Amino acid sequence: MKRIIFPVALVTMVATSCTGDKALEKASETITPGELREYTRILGADSMMGRKPFSPGETIVVNYLAGELEKTGFAPAFGESWFQEVPMVQITTMAESPVIITANGRKLELAAPDEIAVESPSMKEYIELVDMPMVFCGFGIVAPEYGWNDFSEVDVRGKCAVVLVNDPGLYTGDSALFKGRTMTYYGRWTYKYEEAARQGATAVLIIHETVGAGYDFSIPRTSSISPGLYQEPEAGEPEPCPVTGWLSAEAASEVFRALGMDVEKLRRDACLSGFRGFEMGSSISFRLTNSHVRNSSMNVAGILRGTTRPEEAIVISAHWDHFGVGENENGDSIYNGAVDNGTSMAWALEIGEAFSSMKKRPERSVILFFPTAEEQGLLGSSWFVANPPVSREGLVACFNNDLLLPLGRMKDIMVTGYGQSELDDLLEDAARRQDRYIMPDPNPESGMYFRSDHFPFARAGVPALFARGNFDSREYGREWTREQERDYIRNRYHKPADNYYPEMDFDGIAEDSRAVLDVAYRIVTSDIRPGWKPGSEFANIR
Ligand SMILES: [Zn+2]
Structure with a gap:
């Protein structure tokens, strides 16, 4: 059998293109399970008082997020302000x-x-x-x-x-x-x-x-x-x-x-x-x-301005709001929302930190966006899409997460609304680099694609991705994962028991963050404009 010997230079080149980009790899390393855990612990703590719009919990969480955005090296997204007022009536x-x-x-x-x-x-x-x-x-x-x-x-x-x-x-x-x-x-x-x-x-x-x-x-x-x-x-x-x-x-x-x-x-x-x-x-x-009660609640967002095309931006979003203090259940009345949506805010902050750690800033802008009033009908994200900090045309893609379960590393990346946009294909490449597979949401009948903050983006024609490992645990397999999800929905979802627990495993969310970083990085450092796939109900909006 004839042995093929590659010239050294070629081998090196192939190796680099397999593992990706040096700058991306370095930035990926700033995403750690420990930091994700710490963000989730803080965002799900009783001191946040359930993060309800119009309540004292709102002031606490929006100031905390603005502070973290500043520490991370982001600038206020709305002129001089981290906050965008969303007028509402309660x-x-x-x-x-x-x-x-x-x-x-x-x-x-x-x-x-x-x-x-x-x-x-x-x-x-x-x-x-x-x-x-x-x-x-x-x-x-x-x-x-x-x-x-x-x-x-x-x-x-x-x-x-x-x-x-x-x-x-x-x-x-x-x-x-x-x-x-x-x-x-x-x-x-x-x-x-x-x-x-x-x-x-x-x-x-x-x-x-x-x-x-x-x-x-x-x-x-x-x-x-x-x-x-x-x-x-x-x-x-x-x-x-x-x-x-x-x-x-x-x-x-x-x-x-x-x-x-x-x-x-x-x-x-x-x-x-x-x-x-x-x-x-x-x-x-x-x-x-x-x-x-007429009042307004705050969207929070920071921007990392692109070097050459700052008017074009991707948005990484995770709603900050939850249900505050309500009906007492088993001696607990604070709806902490650690998984809904503390873990996703942690995911967004870690992706943001990875971008700001890059020596060479991307050409396009990265916006970290924490909408208010998701639970009440996507009000904050709808307002943001109607009044974005860059032009509507400048919104290139949205990456949103909600209910990220901290169940450890997964073999899959589940895409809710699979088949809608070309973001799926970019994610597929990123998944392959992590030795993971892409799968469509196995419960598309629940209409989850219409139920979180990426939807107002989609409705406005901005390709939006909602994806995370959720199906196939590397360690315990599919049945276990399904049981864990069922257990969360039955016993903690929208209940005071949605707390931070030390047993939570953030290794999987770290990988999810790196996968989205990978896709987002390829968009902000190029002129890729992901489109909708034919047949999508959003294909003809723009
Ligand atoms: Zn949620």
Whole structure:
């Protein structure tokens, strides 16, 4: 067998291009599990008071983040300021319980918030709606590209629209129907509220179902009794539905049973393209009291200005807000949000530090962005995208994280919204260099791509990546990882128990940070402009 001997110079060149770039490698080394742990410990500590917008916890966390950005070598992103004011109105809704539904002459009493969880985005202080007719509107979707209109045969003006969660693709598994099991934006509650408002409904209720929603009923229940944050309504914008909310699966079954109908059957029917909505022959009465506090909360961001093209920037984002101090559970009432979203803020800060450690600054700018009010509907990131510190055209890509689980090193990098943009391909190269594989989110039916701060970027046409190791532990395998994630969702997600624990393992988050650093570095040191892939619902926005 003939041996091939490479000239020394060639071998060296190949070796360098395999392991990547010297400057990148050096910068990567500044990312350490120990620093990630320290950031998470501080951001998840009781002293942050649950990091709720408008609370004393806000002042503490935004000042802390500004201080860290400064220490890291970033400059204020908003002129002289680290802070961007996001005007909002906080509405606290008290729903009179029980809520009365009259069906077939029978009076049903639904307990709020345990069986019916309602909120009101209205600026009215008192809302009384008596015997409002209820209309079943299938999935509550108008999607011309699929030839779908759940409202075509019904008039919901001044009435209460009752709709199913998610979209028909999920329940049929038919990949030709919407996107099959992958949730489209039509499946999200935000879309259903928006569409019901466009149709003129006075109230909209979504029938809860755990698989389709992606979470159990305790999530809308808790959110209905917590003050809600909304963007200040602007003149000329369509008014939101005055009453919005969810029916628990049990409550919905009870209501439809009283009408001689079955929710499961209705769902099957509503998946057929010939389905028509109908007046339910029942009515609902609400009495709600709203109290309003107008206030503004702060986005925090720093910028590392590019040397030759500072107007072009990538954004690394992780929301700072969480739920503050609330209902006591097992003797704890502080919603620390260590994983939601302390670990991701740590991830962002470490990537930022790696960039600022580089002797030769990148040509393009790097923005570290900590949005407010993610939990209340992506308000901070929406505001930022509408009012960015560089021009909208200058936003080249967004890298966001949320709920980064500190479970140690992973073989995978899971991409939520896989197939949307060319960032996937850049990440695939970075993953290979780490001996990891890329995988699409195995639960695309939960619509996670529409549920964190990269989404307002995507909606504005800016390619946005939401990726992390989440599936296949190097040490313990897939089953263990899935069980750990389930355990977090069941026992700590949006609960006071989302604390920092010393057993947390940050080695995997360190690798995730290095992978994103790798992709981001290649963009800010070149003129790569990642695009959307054909077929993405965001491809034609820009
Ligand atoms: Zn979060």
